[in-house]
Amino acid sequence: MKNYRITEHPILEFKRGKKKTFTYNGELVEGYENESVLAALYAAGIRVFSKSKVLGNPRGAFCMIGKCSSCLMEVDGVPNVRICTIPVKDVKNVKSQSELANPPATSSFPGNRPANINVDVLIVGGGPAGLFAAIHAGKYGANVLIVDDHYFLGGQLVKQTHKFFGSRDLFSGIRGFEIAKKLVNQIEQNSNVQAVTQTTVFGIYDGLTVGAYDHKNRRLLKIKAKQVIVATGASENYLVFENNDLPGVMGAGAAQTLMNVYGVKPGERALIVGAGNVGLIVAYQLMQAGVDVVAIVEAMPRIGGYFVHAAKLRRYGVPIYTSHTIKKAHGKNYVEGATIIAIDSRFNEIPGSEKYFEVDLICLAVGLNPYSQLLAQAGCRMAYIPELGGLVPLRNKYQETTVSGLLVAGDVSGIEEASTAMLEGGIAGITAIINIRGKKLKDAFMDREKMLAKLEEIRSGPVFERIRKGLEKVIVSG
Amino acid sequence: MADFLSTGIIDAQTLQKLNLIPSPERIRMGPVAIIECPQEIPCDACVAACPSHAISKTNINSLPRIDFDKCTGCSLCLLACPGLAIFVVDLSPTNGKAYVTVPYEFLPVPKRGDKVALLDRAGSEIGVGEVVKVFMSRDRTYAITLEVDYDKAMSVRAFKISSRR
Numbered sequence: 001m002k003n004y005r006i007t008e009h010p011i012l013e014f015k016r017g018k019k020k021t022f023t024y025n026g027e028l029v030e031g032y033e034n035e036s037v038l039a040a041l042y043a044a045g046i047r048v049f050s051k052s053k054v055l056g057n058p059r060g061a062f063c064m065i066g067k068c069s070s071c072l073m074e075v076d077g078v079p080n081v082r083i084c085t086i087p088v089k090d091v092k093n094v095k096s097q098s099e100l101a102n103p104p105a106t107s108s109f110p111g112n113r114p115a116n117i118n119v120d121v122l123i124v125g126g127g128p129a130g131l132f133a134a135i136h137a138g139k140y141g142a143n144v145l146i147v148d149d150h151y152f153l154g155g156q157l158v159k160q161t162h163k164f165f166g167s168r169d170l171f172s173g174i175r176g177f178e179i180a181k182k183l184v185n186q187i188e189q190n191s192n193v194q195a196v197t198q199t200t201v202f203g204i205y206d207g208l209t210v211g212a213y214d215h216k217n218r219r220l221l222k223i224k225a226k227q228v229i230v231a232t233g234a235s236e237n238y239l240v241f242e243n244n245d246l247p248g249v250m251g252a253g254a255a256q257t258l259m260n261v262y263g264v265k266p267g268e269r270a271l272i273v274g275a276g277n278v279g280l281i282v283a284y285q286l287m288q289a290g291v292d293v294v295a296i297v298e299a300m301p302r303i304g305g306y307f308v309h310a311a312k313l314r315r316y317g318v319p320i321y322t323s324h325t326i327k328k329a330h331g332k333n334y335v336e337g338a339t340i341i342a343i344d345s346r347f348n349e350i351p352g353s354e355k356y357f358e359v360d361l362i363c364l365a366v367g368l369n370p371y372s373q374l375l376a377q378a379g380c381r382m383a384y385i386p387e388l389g390g391l392v393p394l395r396n397k398y399q400e401t402t403v404s405g406l407l408v409a410g411d412v413s414g415i416e417e418a419s420t421a422m423l424e425g426g427i428a429g430i431t432a433i434i435n436i437r438g439k440k441l442k443d444a445f446m447d448r449e450k451m452l453a454k455l456e457e458i459r460s461g462p463v464f465e466r467i468r469k470g471l472e473k474v475i476v477s478g
Numbered sequence: 479m480a481d482f483l484s485t486g487i488i489d490a491q492t493l494q495k496l497n498l499i500p501s502p503e504r505i506r507m508g509p510v511a512i513i514e515c516p517q518e519i520p521c522d523a524c525v526a527a528c529p530s531h532a533i534s535k536t537n538i539n540s541l542p543r544i545d546f547d548k549c550t551g552c553s554l555c556l557l558a559c560p561g562l563a564i565f566v567v568d569l570s571p572t573n574g575k576a577y578v579t580v581p582y583e584f585l586p587v588p589k590r591g592d593k594v595a596l597l598d599r600a601g602s603e604i605g606v607g608e609v610v611k612v613f614m615s616r617d618r619t620y621a622i623t624l625e626v627d628y629d630k631a632m633s634v635r636a637f638k639i640s641s642r643r
Contacts, residue, residue: 010585011618163560163617165521167538173523173558175617288584302484307517308561310486315636317601320486419520458520461539 004043006263010288011161011175014263023093033089036151038064038071039262040088047247047334049073049083051098058333060247064254065156066149067235067371073097077105081215084257085198087151090216112219119145121432122210122225124201124374127155128418129410130231131183132425133432137229138192140433140444145223146187146195147212153187153195154180155233156253157418159260161288162281165306166419167454176418177260196221204228204378208405227405227432230375231425234368234389234411239273242328248335252282252365259289267361271338272296273326277305277417279365283313286363294357297324297340299347306463326362327354335360368415375412379403387470388414394474397452399428407432414474416467423455487599488516490632500546502569505631509551509568509577513542514635515561527558556581557615566621567631576631577610582620586639588612594637596626604633 006014017033024041031040038049038061048058049071061071066085075081075094079101083094121137123130126148138144146153160176171179187193196214199221203211208228212221236251238244248267252274255266270291272283275298283293296313301323303310310320323343330337342353369390376382380393380401392414393401400407409428410421430448434441459468482488493499493514500510511532513524518539525533525542532548533555535541556564556579566579588594592609611623626634 008585010583010587163523163558163619165519165523165560167520167522168526172521173526173560178617290585303486306519306561307483307486307488308515308519308559308563311488311514311599312562314486315597315599315601316638317597322484457538460537461520462518463520463539 002045004045004265006259006265006289009263012177012260012263016263017089020088022088022091025095031088033087035088035262036064037073037075037083037086037088037091037094039084039258039264041083041094042258042266043262043264049247050096052245053099057245058247059245060250062238062249062254063236063251064257072101074101078218079104085150086215112217114220114222115214117145117221117223119143119223119225120436121145121227121229121429122147122223123229123231124210125155125231125233125410125412126150126153126195126197127231127233127410127421128157128179128183129233129412129421129425129428130155130229131187132422133229133231133409133429134193134195135183135186135190136426136429136447137433138187138190138429140430140437140441142192142433142436144193145225146193147199147201147223148195148197149200149215151198153184153197157183159253159256160418161260161285164418166417166458170419170422170454172419179418201374204374204406225405226436227407229399229407229409229425229428229432230412231408231410231421231428232371232374232412234370234415236364237367237369239326239364239366241326243331244329246329246331246335247333248331248360249329249362249364252278252363255361255363256282256285259291260285265289265291267291267359269294269357269359270361270363271326271340271357271359272363272365274298274365274367275303275305275310275320275322276365276367277309278368279363280305280309280313282363282365283318284309287316287318291361293318294359295340296320297326298322299325299343301345325349329362335362338362368411370412370414372412375401375406375408378406380406380408383474385414385470385473387466388474392474394476396477397475398431398448399424400431405435414467414470416464420455420458423451423458426451427455482516488514489599492516496541497543498541500544500549504546505567505569508570509566509579510546510549511544511551511553511555512565512567513544513555513559514563514565515542515559521560523558523560524555524564527555529554553579553613553621556621557619562619565635566623569628569631574628575625576628577623578607578626578631578634579611579621579623580634580636582622583618587614587620588622588637588639592639594624594639596624596630596634597636597638598633599635601636603638604630607634607637
């Protein structure tokens, strides 16, 4: 059997842990303890993770970070498990699901009673914003709990192999995955901060009582918090084109997760759709993982991402087709090729301008969408802001939403980047502790003012023009 | 002039206009950094990396400025730049050759003495050069110094090993 694991990488060493087998539809699969079940199956050559409900078309995995539902499987008797969020070490038998899933076997739920937890500050999401919020709330004495649905903290920092931009006090020049290690390390050093992983927050109830489900121990958590900070991040956008559901069409971030977190090669030849920073960065990282990048297409007449990211691809000969879009994916059970086409200034296709590329991977890097459902459910006043990527909550400059005690930070409050997410997290964390402890915390106020000033400085540049326009619509006084 | 934002390729003349290129006299005196960062983006990694305090920014988004008299061509900024946008050029050799140092983050890593295909900013092959120095930073970015024909020093910005995976 072909093994798609990367053995040599210019930047990364993969710590996969011990070998461990599990069954997939009754057949033995060899994985490694620390891999996600999805990554282990992908490494074993499995590309179809579900079937469409009506036509029975094969479906691949799209996001690989627990946001979409393309990899739902039955795991040890429990249906509808996102296999991208559980490690191989926790599973024995995995089965693909056809049509509707079987109901869970009652024996698979041990009948644990809900656990009651009381905290000062609950943080939903352990990415850059959530970790920064925890560090700052914890620093001023709050008793903090972070809840994350993945099996390790760090959010999407863990797959960023490039060095970060931004300012030196926010880790400029350091690779993203190294920043994740530093932040997680700071959390571990602070006894005020606890974290639970593999746990999904599913609802916010009256009086800031929060419902969560602990997948690993199979029990409910009822968390009573004085302040709640939602830092759930974002999910990748889809794009409409013919055969866009073929396995091999995936989010650019999904390819990045496979190759940089788990060391699994997502394909051999790739087309990237979208020349924003995500598309450009992932294209370069695919090359580092040994994948040929045949082209990048971008619907706008200009490259959306930073010039420097584009320049480092161009000097290795990767073409970037602006004013082009993908027309069609080719293949029967899996992507075998892609047709792109030029578009005019009104985004109409220009007949006769088609180009065909033989590829087995199509990465969509067409924007992110704030993962804001929890905030809408909790009753926050929301607004659809295209400049910020979608539906986001109104808030004040201290990151407080219109629901008292409920704060927000990071991409869920508008798509920006990691350094602004960290600053928003820090501001939200400090605001939470100020709301609890009152005005005695002089250092906290000063700390928060510094972060507000830094945030304003970063956002003052020309590349943030669109974001500034969006923020004007959602940042309310008070 | 903003055309480089559509193509991802900038030329030496445009860099010159943006004051990002040292004088020919300075480059002939020895190694000097050239920061090909023509867009205002929030980053100060180069400023922090320079031991000679030769690089400055008026705010986090402004274009970097190098004091070419203070720059020693040490390559530390080249290794720190998240955009891999810094190169070190040296026109001091008198044998009709020049040295160009480029950042490199691929496998395989070339060895001293290897002959490699030289690439310009558009990825076109513009000749063959020899690897004269290989230096790895702690975070695994390499600075690879290439000996190239004198007249190609301002064009060579990458290289290709024929067996590159």
